[in-house]
Amino acid sequence: MKLNKITLALVAAAATAASAGVTVTPLVGYQYQDEAHKEQRGVFKTDQRLNTANPKASTNPSNGGVSLESDLYTGLALGVELTPSTQFQVEYGVTDTDARASKASANAHPRNVFDAKEEIISGNFLIGTEQFSGYTNNKFKPYVLIGAGQAKYKVESREQLRDGTPAGTEVSESKDTIGNLGLGARYLINDALALRGEARAVHNFDNAWWEGQALAGLEVTLGGRLAPTVPVAPIHEPVVQPVQVQVVEEQFIDSDGDGVADHLDLCPDTPRNLRVDANGCPVIDVVGEDLRMELRVFFDRDKSNIKPQFREEVAKVADKMREFPNATAAIEGHASKDSKRSSAKYNQRLSEARANAVKSMLSNEFGIAPNRISAVGYGFDRPVAPNDTAENKALNRRVYAVIQGNKVTEVPQTK
Template sequence: MKFNKIALAVIAAVAAPVAAQAGVTVSPLLLGYHYTDSAEDAQRKLFGVDEKNGESLDSGLWTGAALGLELTPSTQFQVEYGVANTDTTVVVNDREVSGAEADAKQQTISGNFLIGTEQFTGYNPATKFKPYVLVGAGQSKIKIEDKASGQELDESKDTIGNIGLGARYLVNDALALRGEVRGIHNFDNDWWEGLALAGLEVTLGGRLAPVVPVAPVQEPVAPVKPAAVVVEDRIVDTDRDGVPDHLDACPGTEANTVVDARGCPVQVNLVEELRQELRVFFDYDKSAIKPQYREEVAKVAAQMREFPNATAVIEGHASRESARSNARYNQRLSEARANAVKSMLTNEFGVAPTRLNAVGYGFDRPIAPNDTAEGRAMNRRVEAVITGTKTTTVNQTKDMVVQ
């Protein structure tokens, strides 16, 4: 298990710098059953003489770990390391020899694509059950040692290919349960193995949000200009904008509109500022958003769509339930609450995650005393401040003050 611990340490070291990036997944422990019975004949030929005289690896427990990167909301690429420690079965003249087995260790490292079937059926962020197809390749290393002396008896390094089916169940925005079955083909020695595994997957920085399509902008159609009208040598100004009809390039101007020398409306830019606040309260030791606050989050998302440059700072807080409250645990809890609001804005309402900044403050910033139940309930909260501006071009009117 020494090499397994080293692989876990490497995965943890690689994951640390990218923990703040969305779409990075870590599976710190995968447990499974490694089936090798279908490879017995080929293994006896490799580690012995023929199918009737040689040794083969027993089926048994498999452990592993994986580090992945989401390529789309339903597909990711993973680097995986696994190890199986078992015994061998020795056969002489097609009969098993009792007590002649040796220690066998099989280590694999592979790169696998987990391709979500939603690629073909349509992405649905509300569905927690995410089936996928696994395709990948890597290397397998088998080492056989004598039980008593520890002396190496045989070794093989081979190229392998992986193909399988699996599914993830999204517990929340950060955790998912994973189950999978796969076939492993040894290309160098032409045998098949099987693996059934299960584990927990942790997503760092939030999952990738689906791309929200933007409706195309239609170009305005210019109005048809009527011909100038001259009646009996009299100057006619039908729309009363101060420019005669025969010189008016924009007839039919609305009353009280400022026009230029051509009779066209003078346009000005109006800058509208947005400042909106959101406050969501949570149950004790929970980070799930209660249904009554979903409408408030939806209003924030609608304002952020109306103001394309608007951004939000999402602050998560916790309450000090007692004098011995764990500051580190409450820090993580406050971060989980902030990320829950961020996840709802991105996954359910299509707000780009780059416009949102989620941060947790633990129980360091209470808004009410923590010595009452009502005060602690007020402190278990998320506060968000949304700011932005929007510029609109309008026709200037005579009573409009332009700075």
């Protein structure tokens, strides 16, 4: 199958999947060839069937090769996120350019220019530096690129050759194994779009030459990006330490009438309706209140976006979490098992995307700190109903969250 047909098939698959963590990136840039010219002339032979500009030109075999000119590169990369900062991409790219003869051959044949095309398909890992330094909220995301693939080169005559072969005839080709190594960065515009730029070195293993690429692109993420897992802060119970005061007998003067002499009263001017301790300070009751609430959000088939009717329920959770500052939310994402799309891996990623969608709404729209929210997906492993009817499958396409916390209030005792 030709490379372009493979690419069209991948595009169609990505367009219909619409699952979490799938990326589509159109690319454009510059393909640099100058350092490879010497080796390319030894591979791209034209068999001395040069054009008719100078029929008496030398037929020295050293003049029989051509090299590719640097030119525009266009491509498309399809990827899947493996972690929040790392993804694997399959990329297809094309460079349409000129192929020119060596200097000696060009002098003998001034019109000796050929049409050339380089097609590349490769698989590349984009490894974010946050993988090693820790996740941050910075929108600028550097990465290292490493990968391998195949390059197909084709050289065609632009004019009729000396032996009568018509213009447009293929005179040389090569299929070679390549390796990619590069540095780049992504700038996150929003949850679905990112600008991307990188520089690569491309090594041709079969013919031992180097090419260079400088690329830019717009990355589109389908179904939402993977969110990093943030540990939930532990809950610490307040500890009330009693104050020890030594009582010294002196003349009894009680200005605020709370029954404690002024020289012993650590809280002067206490209101007369409050009970006080031996130090003249109000007796405080510590009233504890516990929070436990549940949230259920249901999704359409193969979707991870939150429908408008559930936004109010998420808002109620956010209000309670603001009222209880130490409250945490444990969010579970689930999927239904569909006979047409029963892949465990696909449903696992879909359930994670649903959980992360609720987490993102709590954090981004309602201002709840991300470290108070955990999100996990369980695929279709924990159904609440058998996956045998449309109604039951709709019940299984859900997010279930438990919100827990507590708070204490100090209330002075009255007489």
